[in-house]
Amino acid sequence: MSPEEFRQFGKQVVDWIADYYAGIESHPVRSQVRPGEVRAQLPAHPPEQGEPFEQVLSDLDALLVPGVTHWQHPNFFAYFPANASGPAILGDLLSSGLGVQGMVWATSPACTELETVVVDWLAELLGLPEHFRTDAVGGGVIQDSASSAALVACLAALQRVGDGQVASRGITRRHTLYVSEHTHSSLERAARMVGVGADNVRIVDVDRDTLGMNPEHLDVLIAEDLAAGAVPTMVCATIGTTSTTAIDPVRAVGEVCRRHGVWLHVDAAYAGVAAVCPELRWINDGVAEFADSYCTNAHKWLLTNFDCSVLWMADRRPMIDALSILPEYLRNPATASGEVIDYRDWQVPLGRRFRALKLWSVLRWYGAAGLREHIRTSVGLAQEFAAWVRDDPRFELLQPHPLGLVCFRPLFPELATEDANDRTYRLMEALNESGELYLTHTKVAGRTLLRLAVGSPQTERRHVLAAWKQIQEAVG
Numbered sequence: 001m002s003p004e005e006f007r008q009f010g011k012q013v014v015d016w017i018a019d020y021y022a023g024i025e026s027h028p029v030r031s032q033v034r035p036g037e038v039r040a041q042l043p044a045h046p047p048e049q050g051e052p053f054e055q056v057l058s059d060l061d062a063l064l065v066p067g068v069t070h071w072q073h074p075n076f077f078a079y080f081p082a083n084a085s086g087p088a089i090l091g092d093l094l095s096s097g098l099g100v101q102g103m104v105w106a107t108s109p110a111c112t113e114l115e116t117v118v119v120d121w122l123a124e125l126l127g128l129p130e131h132f133r134t135d136a137v138g139g140g141v142i143q144d145s146a147s148s149a150a151l152v153a154c155l156a157a158l159q160r161v162g163d164g165q166v167a168s169r170g171i172t173r174r175h176t177l178y179v180s181e182h183t184h185s186s187l188e189r190a191a192r193m194v195g196v197g198a199d200n201v202r203i204v205d206v207d208r209d210t211l212g213m214n215p216e217h218l219d220v221l222i223a224e225d226l227a228a229g230a231v232p233t234m235v236c237a238t239i240g241t242t243s244t245t246a247i248d249p250v251r252a253v254g255e256v257c258r259r260h261g262v263w264l265h266v267d268a269a270y271a272g273v274a275a276v277c278p279e280l281r282w283i284n285d286g287v288a289e290f291a292d293s294y295c296t297n298a299h300k301w302l303l304t305n306f307d308c309s310v311l312w313m314a315d316r317r318p319m320i321d322a323l324s325i326l327p328e329y330l331r332n333p334a335t336a337s338g339e340v341i342d343y344r345d346w347q348v349p350l351g352r353r354f355r356a357l358k359l360w361s362v363l364r365w366y367g368a369a370g371l372r373e374h375i376r377t378s379v380g381l382a383q384e385f386a387a388w389v390r391d392d393p394r395f396e397l398l399q400p401h402p403l404g405l406v407c408f409r410p411l412f413p414e415l416a417t418e419d420a421n422d423r424t425y426r427l428m429e430a431l432n433e434s435g436e437l438y439l440t441h442t443k444v445a446g447r448t449l450l451r452l453a454v455g456s457p458q459t460e461r462r463h464v465l466a467a468w469k470q471i472q473e474a475v476g
């Protein structure tokens with residue numbers, strides 16, 4: 001494709017995306033295709049001769065769009081938001097265009113140095129502690145996902161608790177990790193991947209009302225494991241659980257960690273970005289004093305296309321010791337000088353995209369004020385929705401709901417718990433099949449709850465109101 005052809009098709013693609021956003025409400029939110037339907041329409045074999053790009057675009061419309069679930073639809077209330085935005089899409093396009101591999105500073109200095117600047121900017125925007133900044137002993141790095149961030153944190157924790165020997169000798173003792181039943185599954189996966197093993201992941205009790213981790217029980221489990229000769233290695237505290245946005249008491253959990261010399265990883269994948277608003281910074285209470293690592297996803301609620309998860313370390317040394325290897329083909333004077341950052345030592349893969357461009361583009365386009373407005377709009381709409389649910393006696397509302405997610409359930413007083421759960425689930429499926437909106441569910445204390453997550457920049461009050469009317473009608 002020549003630059004002139006690229007210009008021509010590139011403009012068509014940008015027009016396609018702009019038209020897509022302008023007309024997004026004409027699509028059913030959740031794709032209505034059956035399993036195998038998309039694949040059956042596609043050729044089983046690749047083309048021998050190249051084809052005109054127009055045919056790619058026409059197949060996109062005819063064959064793929066029906067199989068797309070529209071995550072940017074204003075009536076998408078499922079899971080958590082995965083915001084895209086104009087500036088992020090354009091920043092990502094520029095990154096694709098440059099086609100840079102930023103594995104070490106020398107392979108593209110701007111890729112590394114812009115990343116350092118934007119992660120430090122983001123730390124400042126979120127009110128995170130000074131020691132997370134790169135000019136101190138800590139530092140931030142953009143990962144593909146919070147799952148990778150948890151894995152990197154786990155490797156760093158092992159390295160620190162293992163007297164710096166784990167990277168060379170491997171695991172020689174029984175290490176233990178601590179989570180609650182609401183901790184994201186990526187922590188157990190990290191434990192499996194690093195060789196700690198799922199059986200050594202200890203489940204700490206949660207408070208019945210807040211669903212937050214119980215620090216006293218954590219203390220008991222750690223003491224038990226120490227007495228049994230294990231090495232308590234990492235605790236994951238969550239700020240905003242995936243199920244209900246419950247918040248673990250980071251300060252109290254951190255005090256237990258500090259007492260036992262256990263690494264504290266804080267997973268704030270969804271909720272952390274809310275701290276752009278000073279009135280929501282209370283969610284990070286205890287992080288400054290106790291977190292050894294902290295992660296939040298710009299790619300959920302902060303208007304930055306997947307993938308862009310930011311991980312900060314209070315001290316970057318254990319992570320670098322855990323992951324740094326210098327093969328001959330990567331030797332270069334800048335690395336040898338020790339004056340530069342090589343982000344390959346801060347992540348699992350070697351290669352890395354110029355992801356900082358899209359985050360930079362977002363931070364500059366919206367500014368702190370624009371980001372705060374986006375978060376406040378989502379929180380405001382979610383709070384309004386919660387008030388409607390609370391005021392309707394046919395529903396029960398799960399408290400608290402401080403952010404953009406509201407969990408609730410229709411009450412079926414005549415039904416036993418299991419039957420009521422079934423009814424709730426079927427009601428949700430019927431709503432989702434209508435294509436008008438998309439909700440997901442969770443289970444808390446044996447009861448199925450519906451989750452409505454507000455977070456798209458496309459979502460206005462009228463959309464949330466229409467969703468509420470549909471939910472009410474479905475309950476009848």
Ligand SMILES: *Cc1c(COP(=O)(O)O)cnc(C)c1O
Pocket residue numbers: 080144145146147148184186238240241242267268269270297309
């Ligand atoms: C979404 C989520 C994750 C996983 O995020 P990925 O970036 O998709 O790996 C981890 N933890 C929490 C609390 C989440 O909500």
